[in-house]
Amino acid sequence: MLKAKLIQIAVKFIMGAIALGVGIWYLSSSIGGASIGYTSLNSFLSAIGVQNGDIASANGCFLCGYIEKLFAAIGNAAENFWIAMVDNIWILLAIGFGIFLFYTTIIHLYDASKKNVSLDESEKKIEFKPWFDKIWKQGVRVMMAGALLGILGFGGTIVLKQITNITITPVMFVGAELSMAATGVSDSAQCGTSIQNDDILNPVLKPFMCVVGNLNTVMLAGAAGGFSLMNYSWMGMGGGLFTWLAGLALVIMFLVIGFNLFFDILSVIFKLVFLIIFLPLIIAAGAFEGTWGLANGVVSNSINMLVKSAIRIVAIALKILITYAIVSFAADEYFPGPNDGYNAILPPLVTEKSQKMNDQALSVMSVFSNCEKVSIVNGAVDKELFKNCFTANRAQVERRYPGAFDFMGNGFEFLLLWFGIFFLYFYVMSQKIDTLLGKDSKEEFDYGNWIKDLGKRIWGAPAQITEQITKATEKK
Amino acid sequence: MIKKFLVLCCLLFAFTSNVFAASNIPSGDVGNFGAWATEHNRELFVNNLTDDISAFQAGFQKNVLVKDYVPIEAKVGLAFMGGMSMVGGVLERSLVRFISIFLIVMFVFWVMLEAYQMMKATQKSRELIEEIIKKAVLITIWIWIIQQGPAQLFMWIMGPVITIGTYLSDLILNSITSTAGVSLPDTCTAIHNYVANTPSSYAILDSTQTANLLCVPTRLSGFFYTAVAMGWKWILVGIGTSAFTFAAGATFVVLFIYNIWKFALMAFSVIADLFLGIMMLPFTAIAQCFGGKSSTNTPFGAPLDALGSGGNGKTTYDGYAGKIFNGFLDLFNTKNFSLDAQIKRFINAMIYFVSLSIVIALCAAILSGVVDVDIATQIPTLKNDSFMTVLIVGFLVTYLASTAGDIAKNIGGNIDGSKEFTKFGDDIKKLWGNTTKTAQDWYKAARGGKK
Numbered sequence: 001m002l003k004a005k006l007i008q009i010a011v012k013f014i015m016g017a018i019a020l021g022v023g024i025w026y027l028s029s030s031i032g033g034a035s036i037g038y039t040s041l042n043s044f045l046s047a048i049g050v051q052n053g054d055i056a057s058a059n060g061c062f063l064c065g066y067i068e069k070l071f072a073a074i075g076n077a078a079e080n081f082w083i084a085m086v087d088n089i090w091i092l093l094a095i096g097f098g099i100f101l102f103y104t105t106i107i108h109l110y111d112a113s114k115k116n117v118s119l120d121e122s123e124k125k126i127e128f129k130p131w132f133d134k135i136w137k138q139g140v141r142v143m144m145a146g147a148l149l150g151i152l153g154f155g156g157t158i159v160l161k162q163i164t165n166i167t168i169t170p171v172m173f174v175g176a177e178l179s180m181a182a183t184g185v186s187d188s189a190q191c192g193t194s195i196q197n198d199d200i201l202n203p204v205l206k207p208f209m210c211v212v213g214n215l216n217t218v219m220l221a222g223a224a225g226g227f228s229l230m231n232y233s234w235m236g237m238g239g240g241l242f243t244w245l246a247g248l249a250l251v252i253m254f255l256v257i258g259f260n261l262f263f264d265i266l267s268v269i270f271k272l273v274f275l276i277i278f279l280p281l282i283i284a285a286g287a288f289e290g291t292w293g294l295a296n297g298v299v300s301n302s303i304n305m306l307v308k309s310a311i312r313i314v315a316i317a318l319k320i321l322i323t324y325a326i327v328s329f330a331a332d333e334y335f336p337g338p339n340d341g342y343n344a345i346l347p348p349l350v351t352e353k354s355q356k357m358n359d360q361a362l363s364v365m366s367v368f369s370n371c372e373k374v375s376i377v378n379g380a381v382d383k384e385l386f387k388n389c390f391t392a393n394r395a396q397v398e399r400r401y402p403g404a405f406d407f408m409g410n411g412f413e414f415l416l417l418w419f420g421i422f423f424l425y426f427y428v429m430s431q432k433i434d435t436l437l438g439k440d441s442k443e444e445f446d447y448g449n450w451i452k453d454l455g456k457r458i459w460g461a462p463a464q465i466t467e468q469i470t471k472a473t474e475k476k
Numbered sequence: 477m478i479k480k481f482l483v484l485c486c487l488l489f490a491f492t493s494n495v496f497a498a499s500n501i502p503s504g505d506v507g508n509f510g511a512w513a514t515e516h517n518r519e520l521f522v523n524n525l526t527d528d529i530s531a532f533q534a535g536f537q538k539n540v541l542v543k544d545y546v547p548i549e550a551k552v553g554l555a556f557m558g559g560m561s562m563v564g565g566v567l568e569r570s571l572v573r574f575i576s577i578f579l580i581v582m583f584v585f586w587v588m589l590e591a592y593q594m595m596k597a598t599q600k601s602r603e604l605i606e607e608i609i610k611k612a613v614l615i616t617i618w619i620w621i622i623q624q625g626p627a628q629l630f631m632w633i634m635g636p637v638i639t640i641g642t643y644l645s646d647l648i649l650n651s652i653t654s655t656a657g658v659s660l661p662d663t664c665t666a667i668h669n670y671v672a673n674t675p676s677s678y679a680i681l682d683s684t685q686t687a688n689l690l691c692v693p694t695r696l697s698g699f700f701y702t703a704v705a706m707g708w709k710w711i712l713v714g715i716g717t718s719a720f721t722f723a724a725g726a727t728f729v730v731l732f733i734y735n736i737w738k739f740a741l742m743a744f745s746v747i748a749d750l751f752l753g754i755m756m757l758p759f760t761a762i763a764q765c766f767g768g769k770s771s772t773n774t775p776f777g778a779p780l781d782a783l784g785s786g787g788n789g790k791t792t793y794d795g796y797a798g799k800i801f802n803g804f805l806d807l808f809n810t811k812n813f814s815l816d817a818q819i820k821r822f823i824n825a826m827i828y829f830v831s832l833s834i835v836i837a838l839c840a841a842i843l844s845g846v847v848d849v850d851i852a853t854q855i856p857t858l859k860n861d862s863f864m865t866v867l868i869v870g871f872l873v874t875y876l877a878s879t880a881g882d883i884a885k886n887i888g889g890n891i892d893g894s895k896e897f898t899k900f901g902d903d904i905k906k907l908w909g910n911t912t913k914t915a916q917d918w919y920k921a922a923r924g925g926k927k
Contacts (some may be wrong), residue, residue: 005917219784321566326559329676339674413548420552420737425740432748436756 004470011466019459023255027223030059030216033380035227036345039369044347046379048220056213058220067212071205071273078277085280086149093149096288097142104134138291145287149280163279208269211317212262218324218349219258225331225346226250232408235387237394242411249418250327257323257425261316263452268312270307315437322429324349324422335412336364336407344368344407360401367393522716529715533708540701544666547697549740550690553672556744557686560751561678568625571758576619579765583615584764611765618761631680631754638750641687641826645833645900663698664691680754692833693743694890696735696873699843703732703866724867731870742832749825837882839873 049059108131116124227248233239285298285394331343340357375385594604652833707728714722
């Protein structure tokens with residue numbers, strides 16, 4: 001029994017370690033060369049493979065390539081669905097309007113007859129104005145919907161694309177703007193998919209790639225900070241075991257927060273995709289809103305979904321921004337102090353511009369900056385070259401400023417600091433933003449979390465199987 | 477997720493102690509049938525483990541129980557406030573232009589929709605023109621405000637609220653503790669010095685206000701760290717001699733670290749409320765201009781009215797265009813973003829903060845029975861060696877900390893999303909439950925294995 005327990009623990013541990021290892025490997029492999037601090041944003045962007053300033057082209061853009069292809073496939077299917085709907089939905093509209101006409105006429109005639117029964121022969125009459133008032137309003141709404149859907153010879157998919165451009169794109173644009181503020185690499189117009197097509201999902205795809213691209217850049221930047229700490233201590237350049245662990249904690253922190261937010265974004269995106277795909281049906285339902293119970297609330301629910309999606313995107317972008325800013329501030333305080341806008345571990349994304357730096361801090365920065373330039377081979381930092389350069393330059397600086405590079409010595413405090421920030425994120429910030437920007441406790445359509453849970457279940461299957469086998473053997 | 481993270485933390489700590497205890501791996505003494513649990517190995521393991529923990533405890537005590545110790549949670553808090561100020565600055569820079577254009581575009585749409593509604597239904601052109609003028613004046617004022625830097629403006633107005641709040645907190649803490657004859661470890665001076673030496677160009681609050689905000693939740697840190705250091709000592713004493721002493725020591729460490737972070741997270745929650753209020757000010761402009769209903773009838777009364785009640789309404793047109801227009805403006809609903817709500821959030825946060833200081837003062841009075849502070853050195857020491865007494869006091873403080881949110885609410889402070897306090901406690905409870913269940917399973921497995 002004890003052996004069975006040990007095997008169970010071992011399986012769980014191995015699966016957990018593999019998951020963590022794969023995550024860390026993924027982040028590490030997304031950053032070209034060794035991560036040993038980045039003094040310029042450009043060198044960091046080139047290390048993560050950003051091409052032509054398009055942040056979504058970075059190596060670490062998690063599943064970006066697949067999502068681009070997935071969106072292209074869904075876009076094609078949605079367009080075909082639109083064409084099929086537009087070609088046939090007039091039948092639905094015509095039948096709907098016919099039933100409405102028939103029912104309204106019958107009811108009108110019935111009511112008129114009922115009223116006429118009690119009247120004298122000379123007073124009996126049927127007024128058509130109230131009937132016509134009802135009919136023409138509904139008729140106009142059906143015609144408007146028909147016009148938008150292209151039934152009357154104009155409109156159709158082109159108009160529908162325009163509608164998605166007007167309604168969906170601004171929703172994503174707000175998030176894209178905010179997340180661009182986090183990285184500050186370029187404006188959102190230059191950010192997005194490299195595929196230039198006329199696909200119907202483009203209004204979502206481009207800003208989506210921008211938000212995800214920025215999220216990944218921040219995630220990789222945070223992880224790069226962690227790798228820097230790990231490298232410093234591993235290569236004997238400063239700090240000890242706790243500094244290495246603090247680096248690992250920072251990597252894990254950004255890994256966990258980054259992937260959590262990615263799945264959050266995925267939920268929002270699929271809601272918007274859902275809205276785009278069913279746009280013809282939503283417009284058709286809009287024609288009968290207030291007339292048929294079935295169509296009631298379809299348009300307002302869709303608008304509601306759109307508004308909630310916009311809020312979620314803002315919330316997610318805000319979380320990215322705040323997390324990186326807090327870590328940046330902490331790094332600025334320590335690596336090295338004082339708080340002057342420069343830190344030796346994190347790439348300078350949202351951080352303050354270096355200012356009022358004292359001579360010692362300037363000397364430290366110049367060592368990192370020079371060694372970074374010297375050690376770049378084929379666009380990536382070579383750690384041995386960096387170490388050699390660092391060792392030589394460090395000695396020079398330390399002769400003038402003894403202990404200038406001792407800032408990595410207090411590893412235990414860094415470790416506690418990262419844990420504190422992690423607690424702060426999960427117990428305060430994340431929840432505060434969700435409360436302020438109105439996240440529902442349990443959403444009905446939460447694709448991202450569903451995928452995440454599925455992944456967890458699949459990953460946990462070996463542990464589950466081992467547990468079941470253990471239980472079965474125990475019973476025997 | 478959090479559960480996983482906490483488990484990971486435990487693993488990391490376990491890992492670190494294993495790394496430290498690398499020399500503890502018994503060697504050269506394998507008993508009969510390959511058994512490693514020989515007396516020699518046990519002794520070796522206990523001695524080495526004792527040495528490691530002893531070194532760690534001494535280092536911990538040396539770093540933490542000093543006069544000018546700046547608690548780590550205060551450093552986290554400062555990084556948090558610095559980060560939030562930075563984000564506030566970034567948002568202000570990137571959002572001001574966007575919000576200004578957005579306000580103008582929305583105003584154009586609003587005029588179009590209202591004009592259509594007037595032609596279709598109300599036929600009251602005079603009222604419409606009045607409304608247009610009112611809204612135009614209001615939007616102009618708000619654009620001017622956000623161009624001037626709303627965060628700084630808001631802080632000039634709300635700064636005294638923070639000063640009064642933190643002053644009251646300090647006053648309550650000092651009066652209660654002096655009545656109880658407690659001398660608080662002076663982490664506050666250290667925090668003030670630390671904050672003053674860590675300026676930021678983005679800082680919205682001045683360093684004194686920042687330090688005052690960080691001081692209240694960390695006033696008990698000196699006491700708590702003393703108890704944690706004592707916990708490590710008992711762990712040390714318990715190794716190889718008494719499982720109960722070891723468990724009591726471990727309980728101490730967990731219990732008082734929990735207390736440290738419980739108070740810190742509560743205060744961070746208040747600080748988050750303050751900063752989110754400031755950061756959302758550009759959105760407040762939209763909520764003020766397009767949310768809620770105005771009660772004023774004069775064009776120049778509108779801006780004044782808007783400062784209190786929030787704008788003069790959405791579009792009255794109820795067609796699809798009106799629904800989309802109003803739907804988008806729901807992004808910036810008056811409940812969360814109106815100036816009224818922001819000011820209330822600020823005042824509530826401060827009342828909450830003052831209430832928190834009362835709870836902290838009570839805890840300080842209770843803790844004074846077991847922890848003493850040397851007046852000269854300002855270093856706390858444990859004056860009661862009976863760990864049962866300290867343990868009971870620790871649990872009492874934990875109870876007060878866990879109900880501090882409710883106490884603060886009852887006193888009058890109410891901050892949004894207070895569920896995070898219970899979530900932290902719930903996660904710890906869950907972790908404790910899982911740990912005990914695992915321990916029981918292992919015990920059963922071990923017993924079963926012996927049969």
